[in-house]
């Protein structure tokens with residue numbers, strides 16, 4: 001195929017979008033790439049597409065560039081109750097078990113990564129609403145993220161045309177949306193309130209992190225997203241998603257992504273008509289054939305490489321034989337040092353890490369790492385206790401006070417979290433993340449003037465940082481990216 005743009009330029013552009021947006025445009029899709037970049041250039045007011053490419057590729061990526069590029073380069077196709085088998089598995093098996101095991105804590109966290117215009121996270125919220133009898137007594141998180149700020153804005157508005165309901169069961173439209181005007185339907189307020197929309201680029205944002213609320217997830221939907229990434233990039237992203245899941249948590253992909261090689265560290269759990277991927281303590285190592293009569297879609301999908309598959313009925317009895325070891329049964333790894341800690345970020349290590357904490361004395365830095373691992377496993381009480389112990393030994397450590405405040409927030413102890421954040425700021429007056437968290441709490445408490453003061457402080461401190469400076473206690477977030485996150489979040493809010 002011939003292209004108007006030189007091949008060399010298309011190669012450069014495809015490498016650029018692969019690196020910054022994770023989008024994979026192999027040579028046979030360069031025609032699409034060329035068409036889309038030409039449209040993006042026209043929208044940005046460039047008559048010469050090459051000038052536009054020069055501008056985006058050779059100067060720092062701005063929020064505006066991400067907006068225009070993602071609008072033209074990504075596929076946003078989505079609708080309510082997409083792949084109904086997945087929602088049936090959720091409603092009939094996954095949620096009832098989760099609800100049962102959380103009767104005491106009453107906390108469930110679900111993330112829709114690559115949520116597009118919102119039909120997926122709103123469907124998840126509807127499933128939760130149907131499954132949990134007294135949902136007001138529960139702390140529910142439905143985090144919905146996407147790289148495209150424009151569609152996030154639409155998603156947050158909660159307005160949909162008839163096409164969004166093309167495959168949904170009739171009760172969904174009857175009970176969960178209200179007609180707004182001709183051919184426009186609005187999601188009901190109870191469901192709308194349950195979903196929190198945020199900008200997040202799976203290619204280069206940090207997760208899991210309490211900063212963007214991507215830790216300790218029970219279920220992550222990442223459907224029809226990984227299929228647009230290169231194999232290498234989807235492996236990186238799936239590693240991060242795995243770290244964001246609690247043990248036993250599920251990663252949900254679409255039927256057309258079940259055979260992606262990057263999913264091989266998960267155990268495949270077979271539900272009627274669908275396979276979900278479960279995070280286990282150890283990479284699955286028992287080879288088991290798909291049971292006769294099981295649904296035809298095969299996880300893994302590579303001939304001769306069958307992966308452990310259990311039907312939902314089999315999950316409990318087979319668990320010991322298959323994959324999930326209790327914490328006490330896990331082998332105890334070597335005592336970590338600051339140098340070896342990063343290696344423990346690999347998927348499935350949280351349980352081992354938290355166990356190490358009980359066995360050895362550690363520096364504050366190591367303890368903070370362990371405390372985060374507790375939190376990632378959803379063990380907030382233990383994280384809090386460990387934080388208190390660490391603080392007793394190291395009272396002047398602003399990072400520990402900040403971490404303690406994060407755990408207190410998770411536990412809904414907002415006044416105590418405010419006190420801890422103020423201590424952290426007293427110890428380090430440039431502690432930008434402490435100001436940010438404090439502002440978020442004031443916002444939750446309806447104290448708009450204090451929230452604004454905190455945001456002003458955040459922006460003032462950020463203006464003194466270089467773009468690439470890694471922020472203290474942020475687990476890798478740069479000042480430039482953080483600034484974009486704050487501005488992006490502001491633009492995402494539904495003005496209504």
Ligand SMILES: C[S@@+](CC[C@H](N)C(=O)[O-])C[C@H]1O[C@@H](n2cnc3c(N)ncnc32)[C@H](O)[C@@H]1O
Nearest residue numbers: 021074075078114116147148201202203223224
């Ligand atoms: C086809 S839609 C999938 C929507 C929904 N998950 C579903 O299955 O119905 C793909 C979404 O992934 C988003 N996306 C693409 N690259 C992304 C990235 N690097 N980070 C976050 N989201 C991304 C796109 O903006 C788009 O909204």
